[in-house]
Amino acid sequence: MGISETYARGRRLLGASPGNVLLAAILAVLLLDLGRQLLVGEQQFFRLGVLIKDGLMRGLVIGLAGIGLSMTYSILNFANFAHGDYITAGGFAGWATTYAIAGAFGARADIGSLLLVGAGGSVFGGALGIGIVTSPIAVIVGLVVAGVFTIALSLLIDRYAFKPLRDRSGIALLITSIGVAFAIRFLIQFVFGPSRRGLTATQPSLTVPFVDGTIQLRAHDITLAVIAVALMLGVHLLLQRTKLGKAMRAMADNEDLARITGIPTEQVVRATWIIGSGLTGVGGYMFFLWKGTMGYFDGWLLLLLIFAAVILGGIGSIYGAILGGLIIGLTASVSVVWIPSDFSRAAAFLVMIVILLVKPQGLFAGRTTA
Amino acid sequence: MSVAERLPEPLAALWENDVTKITSLLAVIYAVYLLTGAALGFSPRGQINSIASLTFYIAVFALLALALNLHWGYTGLFNIGIVGFMAIGIYTMAIVSKAPVFAAETGRSGGFGMPIIVGIIAGTVVAALLGLVVALPALRLRADYLAIVTIAMSEILRFVFLSGDLEQFTVAGYVVGLGGGSGLILDFTPPVEAFFTALGLWNAYLGFVDVVGAVVPNNPKPVVDSLVYGFLLLFVVAGYYVLLRRVGNSPFGRVLKAIREDEEATNSLGKDTDAFKTKAFMVGCGLMGLGGVLWFMAQGAITPNTYRPRLTFFVWIALIIGGAGSNTGSVMGGAIFAAVLFQGPRYLKNLIENFVEVDAPSGFGPAVSPLISNLDPLPFLFYTIDSIRQLQLVIMGLILIYLMHNRPQGLLGHRKEPASGVPLDRPRRPAGEGEGRPPAAADGGSRGETDE
16 A cells, blocks of 8 residues: 555656656766765765865855845846856955055055056065965955945946836846946956956965865865855845845835835835845955956856856745855866866756756745845 | 839839848948048058958858847847857868868867868758757746856857867767867868859859959969958858748748747747747757858867857847848848947057057056056057957947947837738738838737737
């Protein structure tokens, strides 16, 4: 009796959602293969640990930037393709500040080179000794400037590029945002030059023993984790405990209804940009700090992963964006266990496409904004 | 004239009108380029060169804008992965047509040694099949999801082409590969030669080159080749135009337009919209693949980083300038984009460099500091001129924003064809073979069209 019931339930499940079952099967095979690799000794535990750590770090950045994208996506109803370049812009603004402070406002190097974040190899972050331990003030001020600058930039762009199109379709806004993205990206290239630069000096790190080896926990890993988690908690509280969060949920759900109910929709939109792009700018700054290098193209490359995360988590849900970010980050990082590293980014996109097939509304479907 | 005489009167006027529009636009563009060249005292060689590259870019952008018009203008499919379809087209073509290599050797991979035409067909077909693969998950979803999936696809492809793991592999004894970061060398017969040889006119063509040699001394062949290639591409543009016009005016095309207007209504009228969208998407992707092949096959080599999303962006601007939904608009948009936004700034740069010795500083810092310290704007201006290729993209971005604000329908977008087989405006006389009439006042039709 028990067996036949289980069997019947299994058949129903298979019939109802063959995609989910197939997905679970693939996941199981991959995990079994991972287990095999670990047992046979093809893969060491500590290597896997390092991959997971890197994936989580990248995932936190993707999640942080994803919150902003997800919020504007659900409240203004368009996919903002300029979001990746907000990351780059915030990063460059923040790092210019950090360089200027670490270079003692021109005392240690030419102020112009400092403000251009060492364009063309004129100053090196390593030589200035930049890092959270060696120059904490420069880093923290840079972090704040990155956030504030991104907020200002996004409000400016919203005023002149997006606001006039508020009542048009999402696609018109999307196309406009592509124009914004190109304008920002190549303006950054025009000013800061096309080269990728190294930013940080070597920082102390903790060595943590892990099963069959050790994992290096760098100071910047810890900084990233602490700041990202703190900001995520802050946003959670802000959206859960204040009227603003409620207003945002109302607007995401039905803008017209929200307006007749007396919600000042333009103010909510402004608040959305402020929170979203503040997190994005800080996330971008942290990303470059953690990675140690920065180029004018990096935000764009990250943007596609952020989109993957937001769609995976369900558009509009900040928890979805965080969880989606972690999953995408982990996928991109851990996938090298099975496939060549050149394809790790492709693997992350593939996860997104699979989600679109199996559960197009995302993991946190229906829970818009918080 | 003969064409016009054979057509019924209203159609004749329209036909004349559209062709005149395109030709007069081209005439203006060419005149401006030639006059500027003459004013600068360009040699005939320089003139032919500038006209050749202008023609080439006008043709490729018109081709791609027409293909995109099938997606966006007719069917409402928001594809921003155009460059991916172009890239897979030319890579397939390269691998099929490159000279075969049988011994594995680092840094040197071959192809299957097929004739060029086989390669072109293969490139087109593979791009269409990639379209199918993308369409399967994405077409049922919202437009913005299709956008994200297509652009992700184009970037995945670029990473695959860049990958060292697929740089070289062996298929049935042939050593082939994607070439990794250094790309592929296109070592097949140059397309112009292949084309005229196939027609049996190669010797006549060489004779023609000798005639031109009277005007362009020493080695006239490369310039003549590129000019002729450009003009051949204009014929392909005409082919695309006719094909898309026929598709658009067929019952199939009317369903596509109906899907653009209201997919659910079309579905409820018994049309399998998914199937229609998939087919239209595949045709458009195939045309983009062919566009990619035609763009890059006359160049000596291809590298993966050429296929960045900015090419997609170019085609979109071309389409939006011209006006989505109108084939004539797509061609004109391609021409304007190529002449003004794409080639224009580069031409301007040459022009300025011809007059002044541009001594550009190495970076933004050295360019700005004289401006701040002793109000000397020259280094900054020189730097601006020198980085015109980056600034060009900034300008294009701003123009895109401007267009979306002020003229989202572009030049001819107001002529977007309605989804009905008969004209929707009140007939002045019994409706005959009316097609593509000016704006459809959709006053509550009862067939496939919807009110906007």
